[in-house]
Amino acid sequence: MADLTSNFIGIKSPNPFWLASAPPTDKEYNVRRAFEAGWGGVVWKTLGEEGPPVVNVNGPRYGAIYGGDRKLIGLNNIELITDRPLQQNLQEIKAVKRDYPDRAVIVSLMVPCEEHAWKAILPVVEATGADGIELNFGCPHGMAERGMGSAVGQVPEYIEMVTRWCKQNTRMPVIVKLTPNITDIRLPAEAAKRGGADAVSLINTINSITSVNLDTFSPEPSIGGWGAHGGYCGPAVKPIALNMVAEIARNSETSGLPISGIGGVSTWRDAAEFMTLGAGNVQVCTAAMTYGFKVVQEMISGLSQYMDERGITSTSEIVGRAVPNAKDWQDLNLNYIAKAKIDQDLCIKCGRCFAACEDTSHQAITMSDDRVFEVQNDECVACNLCALVCPVENCISLDAQEPGTIDERTGNIVEAEYANWTTHPNNPSGAMCNIMPDND
């Protein structure tokens, strides 16, 4: 079995799977269960400053959307930071860290945007023996209305300032958790780096309303007939998170800045994908909230098998492997020609590929009277939709054409040379197209 030991900004854990700051890490009881199940680390649910704890709503805190078979694919919450007393949390963190010295214990923090508030909390957290802190600049509901959470995360200057205060006032590594509720994730990441952050973690949850009750006309989750936007997470947000992680990994300003990947990680495969796009480790929440802590065992065994099969001996070898291949659209090779191919032996003749192509794409699949579906290469643009809507794995593939063969759609010979949009004859601005035109 592969060695999954992880060293993230100097914080060691037996595997790269941490539980994200969220309800599963709100108290000692849960965290002990998580460690017993095998989690490599936890980010303790966000602590606030000393004083009366925050209060939560007393109705439903979560909303969800489902895929097939009522599989939960998106979860939304309107829960706030911990609603338990600071001292109690600190005592529990200390006890857990003492009993599980090999596991990573990070403490998430959110206090008002004033230096004295941070100066006050940092030493007491440090005293617990915790391995590091994560600055919650991402929570999009409730706390943001009080000038914290994503209200900070949406202003790069605040991120930089608070990060700097923390770096100046603690020896613990500082991870800055970023909100996706912005237009360009690179800017807050750059700010965190300027402030001295050891790492960023992302994404926090996305502003969302999961559903509306069509009898009461209340957004859901409904608190007595009213709903407020909450934070969205779970498998459905993974593509958004992967892109944001890649954006930071690719950005020259932030390249090399350690990233803790968060957002819909549900399986070992998701975790590995985040890591290949630059995440040094991953944080998980919704998968655990859906299935319990045991899911980590599949993540451990799956990543081990993957690494063993490829002779990879350290998780660090995976990190960033896909980053060089993550490009802008204009860099893509326009001479790469593929065609859909249907494996007639695997086809169950549902006709979804035909409906999708005929109704919504390029009319490149024919259907015979006896339900044989065939790709017409002279119409197929290789959009991939047929393969995606096919219910049978590997029944439809997108096969690359060899250079020198004819693309039946265009009648052109497939060129071996790489050529992208910037040099394409149809490009009105030629090589200058990567410069955005002025809008005035």
Place this chain on the structure above:
Amino acid sequence: MPNTPQTSGIADHRLAPSAYADNFSDLHAPLSDHEALVAADRCYFCHDAPCMDACPTSIDIPLFIRQISTGTAEAAAKTIFEQNILGGMCARVCPTETLCEEVCVRETAEGDPVDIGQLQRYATDRLMAKGQHPFVRAADTGKTVAVVGAGPAGLACAHRLAMNGHAVTMFDARAKGGGLNEFGIAAYKSTGGYAQSEVDWLLSIGGIEVKYDSPLGGPITIDGLKADFDAVFLGIGLGGVNALRAEGEDKANVLDAVDFIAELRQASDLGTVPVGRHVVVIGGGMTAVDAAVQSKLLGADEVTMVYRRGKERMSASEFEQELATSKGVRIIYNAAPVKVTGNGAAQAVEFAYTQDVNGKLENTGETFTVTADQVFKAIGQTLDGAPDGLALEGGKIKVDESGQTSDPAIWAGGDCASGGDDLTVTAVAEGRDAAEAINNKLTAEG
């Protein structure tokens, strides 16, 4: 001493009273809301779906399943009823394993089709439980149509005609409507008086008058109907039963399976229905299975079903055969009755083994005897009482694609008409299509 399965001869109350309710409860319990959602979730919403093609009434199955999955079972039911007004009964009695579910792509993919029949029942039950009728009659056209036979074909025809605004009068020989739905189906396939409630619900569209105890023959003649109505539809089924053509067929307790099934369906207390200790059912169709299985469920000690050809030729589906054997029925293939023996009443049946010689069935000469104090004949029904003058084809009333007979004023459908399998769902399709043809004709006449 109370009767038991081992009580000799023909006897009633072979089982404890509670056993009858258990034995004759729903063959397939209805789906709960959760089960329906799980089942509906498996549908791939195929393009030009094979299941639709396989359904004689062409119900838009992917659409109604999607409607169930989005919480609108009533809309799903309307989708079903638009094509098949007896969709509730068909959901219960259709051999889905040889129709829609046989061609389901998930049968191809995983050997496990979407549970289409049960989903259809779920949707139709939901709407009918609300007492709603999803269709409204068109304005009265002033045209009248006689429909003879209140079975599946006649009911489907009458409903569609009424929907189109015609005034329909139905005539049925029995005291109740429903035809084979009421009299010819195993009790565990249609429980709780479903057939009658379905007839009542269907008639609630209005514009249909039903005259029971009114067989064609007596005072009601085809010429009279032609004179009194603008069009006539015949859905009279198959009233005759094929003979065994075996010696001793006339002995007591050699009975028609259809009569046994009808008696059983009409019994308010199943314990009062007498059944033999040793029952022999001769035939290989659904009627044979229904008679054999129900004999066993009534407490018969030994039930043997004997079919003259091989398993692969049996018209009862694989599922039906397995149902029979799972209930303890013994099935003997490739054997034909030679004679019924007994002193006045049947005591045994002698069979000869058969073999297929160049497509012709021949006795091998080897015989065996099965003890039988009750023998049910289920070797097919025949057309009986069809009006003179109508052309026949294969022993049935000859019809064209629209259901029109050789008399341009008379249409026919269901088991009495040529073409199609003798299935409820086929009868519904034929009745519906004949109604559309009649409507076209009456509308064109102005």
